[in-house]
Amino acid sequence: MALNKQKGNMYPWVTHMHTxxxxxxxxxxxxxxxxxxxxxxxxxxxxxxxxxxxELKVNYGSGKTIFIEHMSDLxxxxxxxxxxxxxxxxxxxxxxxxxxxxxxxxxxxxxYLSQFPSKFMMGTTIETNRxxxxxxxxxxxxxxxxxxxxxxxxxxxxxxxxxxxxxxxxLGWILDLKPAFINIGADSKECNLPEPSPSKIKDFISKxxxxxxxxxxxxxxxxxxx
Numbered sequence: 001m002a003l004n005k006q007k008g009n010m011y012p013w014v015t016h017m018h019t020x021x022x023x024x025x026x027x028x029x030x031x032x033x034x035x036x037x038x039x040x041x042x043x044x045x046x047x048x049x050x051x052x053x054x055e056l057k058v059n060y061g062s063g064k065t066i067f068i069e070h071m072s073d074l075x076x077x078x079x080x081x082x083x084x085x086x087x088x089x090x091x092x093x094x095x096x097x098x099x100x101x102x103x104x105x106x107x108x109x110x111x112y113l114s115q116f117p118s119k120f121m122m123g124t125t126i127e128t129n130r131x132x133x134x135x136x137x138x139x140x141x142x143x144x145x146x147x148x149x150x151x152x153x154x155x156x157x158x159x160x161x162x163x164x165x166x167x168x169x170x171l172g173w174i175l176d177l178k179p180a181f182i183n184i185g186a187d188s189k190e191c192n193l194p195e196p197s198p199s200k201i202k203d204f205i206s207k208x209x210x211x212x213x214x215x216x217x218x219x220x221x222x223x224x225x226x
Contacts, residue, residue, distance in 0.1 A: 023049035026078035030134035031191040062096035075109040091117040104137035106146030121154040128163040160185030185218030
């Protein structure tokens with residue numbers, strides 16, 4: 001698979017995306033866009049997690065913002081350390097890019113910090129502060145604690161798909177983490193998630209903006225704000 005230009009509703013600030021991993025993401029989130037594809041799951045993303053060696057030969061060039069493993073989670077516990085090491089080494093071969101990593105297990109990501117490329121940003125997904133049982137990933141509170149390890153680096157938080165939450169709790173987490181920005185988006189895959197009311201989302205956004213938090217609103221959020 002070649003280095004792909006960013007398109008669609010992912011992150012407009014990312015210029016390219018690339019994945020080295022095949023198989024099913026270990027987290028198995030119920031709302032995952034890979035698993036809820038209306039055309040079925042691509043064979044590449046079925047079965048046991050595996051490293052596709054040819055992807056380590058892709059030339060990243062320079063001057064790009066590349067989202068690494070956008071179809072899986074590089075730092076998930078079940079991804080072998082040898083895979084993590086090889087993929088991070090690939091990014092270091094092209095130091096004149098900025099690399100985007102996003103994980104639901106930032107505690108484990110921290111253990112590989114010495115192998116990260118020189119320019120990177122680290123994100124995590126915190127859809128809610130509540131413990132909804134729709135994923136095998138660490139619960140939101142543990143993601144919050146884990147991303148704090150990266151507080152001296154550029155971080156971002158993705159609240160997508162936003163699920164019902166407690167305003168003061170989630171607001172406190174965001175203010176404590178001090179991310180460079182947050183992304184807020186809604187469920188686009190009709191997964192019947194427990195969603196917050198428009199008034200709760202508006203209250204949350206207003207309180208974030210009052211405190212100077214930069215917010216990137218995904219276009220799919222409009223459905224919940226009506």
